[in-house]
Amino acid sequence: MIHPLPPLRSHPLITPGPICGFPAPTDTVTARQPRGQERAITGNRQTSWAFADAFVAEDEALRWARDRARETGLPSVSPGTGAALRMLAATVDAKAVAEIGTGTGVSGIHLLHGMRPDGVLTTVDPEPDRQQFARQAFRAAGFAGNRARFIPGRALDVLPRLADGGYDLVFCDGDRTESLEYLAESLRLLRPGGLVCFEGVFADGRTVDSGPQPVEVLRLRDLLRTVRESAELVPSLVPVGDGLLCVVKR
Numbered sequence: 235m236i237h238p239l240p241p242l243r244s245h246p247l248i249t250p251g252p253i254c255g256f257p258a259p260t261d262t263v264t265a266r267q268p269r270g271q272e273r274a275i276t277g278n279r280q281t282s283w284a285f286a287d288a289f290v291a292e293d294e295a296l297r298w299a300r301d302r303a304r305e306t307g308l309p310s311v312s313p314g315t316g317a318a319l320r321m322l323a324a325t326v327d328a329k330a331v332a333e334i335g336t337g338t339g340v341s342g343i344h345l346l347h348g349m350r351p352d353g354v355l356t357t358v359d360p361e362p363d364r365q366q367f368a369r370q371a372f373r374a375a376g377f378a379g380n381r382a383r384f385i386p387g388r389a390l391d392v393l394p395r396l397a398d399g400g401y402d403l404v405f406c407d408g409d410r411t412e413s414l415e416y417l418a419e420s421l422r423l424l425r426p427g428g429l430v431c432f433e434g435v436f437a438d439g440r441t442v443d444s445g446p447q448p449v450e451v452l453r454l455r456d457l458l459r460t461v462r463e464s465a466e467l468v469p470s471l472v473p474v475g476d477g478l479l480c481v482v483k484r
């Protein structure tokens with residue numbers, strides 16, 4: 235006997251009414267003039283971008299960590315970038331993740347959510363006050379103290395002390411002028427099949443701007459060229475947040 239599927243709305247995980255900011259259903263579509271249509275599509279693209287960035291909801295601990303970052307004028311990963319990091323950590327079944335640039339812990343919480351329940355995040359930042367906020371945020375998010383190892387210091391002083399091939403994922407969100415050095419260190423730290431991600435490679439649009447650019451943008455371009463030309467790497471530049479460069483080490 236075939237049981238008819240229940241209507242979608244009656245599923246316990248699906249709430250009736252507008253969800254995730256979808257517009258209300260409509261029966262009528264008004265024909266538009268071509269120019270109006272172009273404007274609408276451009277507007278829809280921006281709305282789609284904002285929709286994608288807010289697609290995965292953030293909890294109280296993440297909001298707290300974001301507020302601490304905002305108070306100190308520190309950028310943190312966007313919700314969409316956080317969701318991508320969480321998904322990527324889950325995809326590689328990450329047990330060991332290294333993070334450059336702890337900040338107040340926004341990216342760290344997302345990474346920990348995606349990692350295995352016994353996974354450990356090693357996070358490096360020269361500012362102990364920021365790491366202290368991150369420690370509190372991780373606790374508020376429900377992670378046991380042994381899930382994170384906080385190392386105060388600059389990445390290029392600390393990373394050489396970490397084990398070769400011992401990491402599933404490296405997330406780089408520190409000093410953009412050191413991007414190429416972070417790549418070299420990350421490739422040493424990663425196991426084959428591991429993943430390195432770089433936050434902020436669009437540099438607010440300056441990476442593709444033809445005008446004169448600061449050294450951090452020139453280094454980001456060097457990074458992009460290097461990963462694109464390497465036969466050992468599988469790169470993808472994901473247009474989320476301010477640009478997330480993801481690179482798999484074969």
Ligand SMILES: C[S@@+](CC[C@H](N)C(=O)[O-])C[C@H]1O[C@@H](n2cnc3c(N)ncnc32)[C@H](O)[C@@H]1O
Binds near residue numbers: 336340358390409
């Ligand atoms: C953009 S914030 C990181 C935000 C964090 N990933 C988040 O989403 O919450 C950049 C951080 O990198 C740190 N930083 C700057 N230079 C660094 C270096 N050489 N090594 C490691 N971290 C560095 C800064 O102190 C700052 O906390």
